[in-house]
Amino acid sequence: MDTTDKALTVERAYDDLLRRSLSSISGDLARLIYLASTRDYNTGRYHHDGLAARFRVDVASQALELAHRQTFYRIAARSLEDLVGELDLYINSSRQNRDEVIQVWQKLEPYRVALPVNVNVVVAQLFVSNIRLALAILRQRLGREELRALAS
Amino acid sequence: MIDSLGLLVGVLLLLILMVLATKGWMGARQLHDPPAGPNEGELPEPCPREFVSMVFSRTDRDFVHGLNSRGVEQLFQRERKKVALVWIRQTSALVRKAVSEHAFAARQSKNLDFLKEVNILGQFLILITSCWILTIAIQTAGPVWLSGLANYAQRLSQQVERLQGSFQAGILATAKGTRVT
Numbered sequence: 001m002d003t004t005d006k007a008l009t010v011e012r013a014y015d016d017l018l019r020r021s022l023s024s025i026s027g028d029l030a031r032l033i034y035l036a037s038t039r040d041y042n043t044g045r046y047h048h049d050g051l052a053a054r055f056r057v058d059v060a061s062q063a064l065e066l067a068h069r070q071t072f073y074r075i076a077a078r079s080l081e082d083l084v085g086e087l088d089l090y091i092n093s094s095r096q097n098r099d100e101v102i103q104v105w106q107k108l109e110p111y112r113v114a115l116p117v118n119v120n121v122v123v124a125q126l127f128v129s130n131i132r133l134a135l136a137i138l139r140q141r142l143g144r145e146e147l148r149a150l151a152s
Numbered sequence: 153m154i155d156s157l158g159l160l161v162g163v164l165l166l167l168i169l170m171v172l173a174t175k176g177w178m179g180a181r182q183l184h185d186p187p188a189g190p191n192e193g194e195l196p197e198p199c200p201r202e203f204v205s206m207v208f209s210r211t212d213r214d215f216v217h218g219l220n221s222r223g224v225e226q227l228f229q230r231e232r233k234k235v236a237l238v239w240i241r242q243t244s245a246l247v248r249k250a251v252s253e254h255a256f257a258a259r260q261s262k263n264l265d266f267l268k269e270v271n272i273l274g275q276f277l278i279l280i281t282s283c284w285i286l287t288i289a290i291q292t293a294g295p296v297w298l299s300g301l302a303n304y305a306q307r308l309s310q311q312v313e314r315l316q317g318s319f320q321a322g323i324l325a326t327a328k329g330t331r332v333t
Contacts, residue, residue, distance in 0.1 A: 122199040
């Protein structure tokens, strides 16, 4: 397979990934977490059984990597206000205790694992920083909601 | 009397500047946990312009200000300062790396253009001084409080890109010159 053919196949695999898997996930943050979870912690290679079966293991891996990078840059370019909305959507969709999720995210910072390899350091720092802020804002909102509930 | 007062004010100003410079330098050095980036020895890619604008933009600050939470506002200032300092550090690294690569190529060359080299040295000094001034300004006031800093940061970013481009062209020309001689 020459370079052009391979690029076209990766593009097809990428479209397939968008159509079948990513379109059913609501929110870019949830997509980012999902894509990061397809990456092996030790090797850094991406794996998706369905995609690998339809295309090839290496093609699937490249398509996942591409989707991961694009989703990351898209979400890193969001304003803080938008990111708070994204994070809120993600936490709500997890169907777990909101306060607990926020606290765990603030302590463990699991979103750091969602960074693709070799992204620009400033963009990566901005993303981490904005998530930290979004968590603080959501926690503050939650606290105010609780106070209001107690008062009424 | 006026002379000694002037001297005292001068010394005080100098001391304040030195404290700010040290604070800026320490702040830039103490930045911990930089997220995954290029490996040691690799030239980092310049930060895309839209992200530089975001770091210095007032949109997020206005949003945070509207939340009426002192704690969140303080966290925002700390976080933005940190990101801005990472950007400065990356920009300085890019300038230094570009210049050292150019200097290496220039040492190999036998047909150096003196005026061109002086011009490059001038650009390098301006850029490094700008980074230094920005570090102090960010440490002192924070990136989003300085009006016009975003534009200045953008121009600096573009200058670095241009400098890199001209250095690359210079290196290629020098390499050709070396082969000919």
